[in-house]
Amino acid sequence: MKKKYIIYTALCSMLALASCESVLDKTDLGAASPDLIAGDSVLANIALNYVYNQNLPDWGGVTAISGIGGSVYSEESYNQGSSENKYLEGTLTQADVSDFGTALNANNNYGKIRTINSFIFDLGNDKLMDNGAKNRLLAQAYFFRAWRYFELVKLYGGVPLVLTPQDAVGQEARDASFIPRNTTTQCYNRIAADLDTAMKYLPTVWQSPSANWGRVTRGAAAALKGRVLLYAASPQFNPNDVVSKWQTAYDINKQAYDILTASGSKLFADYGKMWFSEITGGVGNSEAVFITGYNTSPGDQQKRNNGWEASTRPKYSTGSGGGSNIPSWDLVKAYPMKDGKKPGASTKYTYSDQLFYKDRDPRFEKTIAYNGSTWPMTNVTNNRLWTYQQYDANAKKYVSVENGGTNGSNTGFYCRKALQTSDVAASTLDASSTIYSGTDWMEIRFAEVLLNLAEAATGVGRLDEAYTQLKVIRARAGIEAGTDGLYGLKANMTRAEMFTAILDERQIEFAFEGKRFWDLRRWKLIEKTLNGTKGTKVVIALKTTGVPSDFAATRDGLKLDDIYTNYFTVTITPNALMTRNAIAWKPEYYYFAIPQAAINNNPLIIQNNTWGGAFDPLQ
Known part of the structure; x- marks a missing residue:
């Protein structure tokens, strides 16, 4: 459904209200x-x-004003260019x-x-x-x-x-x-009280779901309170690890889980397609908890498009803009193997940088587009993405084969999460139509509720509950259960190990969803994770010898493993576009x-x- 709320309040709109499908269909200023x-x-x-x-x-x-929190504020993407990022450079x-x-x-x-x-x-x-x-x-x-x-x-x-x-x-x-500043504790108490009021009077499910798609619910209020109190319990606000704060966070996150599951919330079956299920037959996306609706309505007063599609797709597929939110090699390496073990730790699946894409967590393929991957973004079912470089004898340098050597990915990768393809789009996606994306944003989805509960449960020593939620998340992702049924998780983890496992899981599950920077910040891990680096990228180059003369014409029909093994070199290198000094986040931030x-x-x-x-x- 693409005809959604944007907001209207002028009296001249009121006469039209009775004919609107939804109370959230138009825009106005007063x-x-x-x-x-x-x-x-x-x-x-x-x-x-x-x-x-x-x-x-x-x-x-x-954030609404500063715009902090996107992929360039963490190792998801880093700052892919020469412009200054004061937060990461320590110049704020x-x-x-x-x-x-x-x-x-x-x-x-x-x-x-x-x-x-x-x-x-x-x-x-x-x-x-x-x-x-x-x-x-x-x-x-x-x-x-x-x-x-x-x-x-x-x-x-x-x-x-x-x-x-x-x-x-x-x-x-x-x-x-x-008015003076209230203490942080007083502010958290007020936020919690307001959300308690919201929970008391909001319905668990709105009547006429189609007309009220996007309105907050009792479950959304509980989930937001769960996120808020998880922040309050995290090291940024709880440096002495006061267990009572974790207990408070646990209680509300368990309540949020109970409210939402009772009203039908659950993980959407297909991780890659969950963004494109909004209202079907009057029933909303089971994973959507707190959402912002976008649309493709034709009228100027109704049209509200999100910029994700146009900014994230390869530049040559959008007509203008594009090429943002590109994954770093650091993020690529973070994904586990299909058995849930980290690269190099799995005894079932061998990892190598040369075949980095092979046998990875299925969320890898649904989030990261890489050289040679199948990506039907142009309504070509078996479209292959090629981002490798080849030697230009005339120019005496390597140039990208992508888009005639211009506007190529800076890291060798693209983000493909929540981007429409021929198997989900209602109409042809050409360069001119990508700017009119109406895909809704899920600020809180049910997966976050599960991982918030797992983290709070860990805080109070309920590690069995944390295991349960992590296994549910990994099962939906398609990770193999293994003979021990732990989906690749280490058995008998300590509290500290479980906290780390949950943050690692959040990094993968919520990649490019604006969560990673805030997770590192609330856990005070930015210096440890980012400082001293500029980030890394991969350079995939076609060998200068031993490559068939008709490679460009036949590559789409070749097996990817054979191509990488026989014709490509894979080199890991610092992100040369980041011309500034290494990341230097400061504690006062x-x-x-x-x-x-x-x-x-x-x-x-x-x-x-x-x-x-x-x-x-x-x-």
Whole structure:
């Protein structure tokens, strides 16, 4: 289904409402007056849709303002170019992470929180509306207030908790708006309380699923609370490993699991195709928990396309742009073998860099496109991707065979996750149509709920539960169970080994889903994992001797193992495009600085103690 919510609230849209399939079908810029909304749940829904539009996460799970968290912030892709990445280069300044907001703006975080608070305040004072309808509307607003504050807390630690709309006119109102930062603990408690309210009043399943596809549910609220409290229990916020924090995280993640499974949530059978199942026969994707909908509607007011398809596909297949989110060799090496063992550790499947693609975890083929792989991205069923280099005698250098030697992959690989191919696309995918992708983004999918539960269970010593969830994830992936039924997992792991196994599993399961950077950050592992490297890539080159003269014409019909064994050299090399110094993440980046402009605006704001202030984000 591609006709989804984008949000409309102007009064001129209201007359069209009755004819819409969904209450989340259009876009507009304003919010309806509370006087007009009073007692009318339909009009209140229109105002709520504006809240959805402002707060739904963008594709890839990056932050709304700074855009932190994509593949270039971890070893998934690194920064594939010569432009500076201040986070990884250790050159971040106090002003660079501006999500806190430094000016009055409806589109910064506190501007969005003000809109949510106004909605809650106005609807809370509505004496005419049915209480059931009102509580369901308020519950959705509380969900997004929790989401907005969590996005701030994971960046800075504690922030000022503004829970009512502030007056905007006059010196007295200005003075009253000066609010100090709440402690990080107070912020986590408020986020949890808002999500408790959401869980209390949201349905587990909305009536008319097609019309309400994308609305948050009780399970979504529980899953978000599970993610929030897992952060609170992680080393970034829990350096002393206080077990009670893990227990709190375990309790809510178990509750989220129970709520979602009772309402029909489960892993989608096909890992590679789960992104393309939205609404079928009135039933939504069983794996989707918290989603942002996109569409390909023809009208300007309805069209909302995501940029993932156009930015990620090879440049020659998009007509413009493309070639982003390219996997590094480091990510390629991270995938286990088909038996679940790490490359080199498996006794069943031999690994070699020369045949790196052979006998890997099935998620490898569904996430990474490599030289010689079958990838029907151009509606050619058996299309093969070729990214190797060959020697040009005239130019006296190696050049890529891809796209005539231009616009080729920088690492030899492409990401293929959530990209449409001929076996999932409803229409022909040509260079002009890729910019109109309507594939929905799953910010939280059921797999995360399972792995959040596994991690929290490990925190409280319930390692058997952690094993159970990891095995379910690996079974869906297609990894072999093995004679011990452990799907390649080490038996009798310690607590520390299990934490590591879960992070490794998250790296593979959620590759290019905006999770890896935040996982490394909340576990304070960025220096250990990334510092001192520029990343690596693979250079696959056609040999200059012993290659048939008609190789280019016959390669599609040859066996890939024979091609790699007889005609290619595979060389692992540092990523030469990263011309800067090696990665040098700094410890103070685990809590970013409040921008000085925000401190200048509010004299009660105190800077983090890792940036020269006195505020302790661990309190």
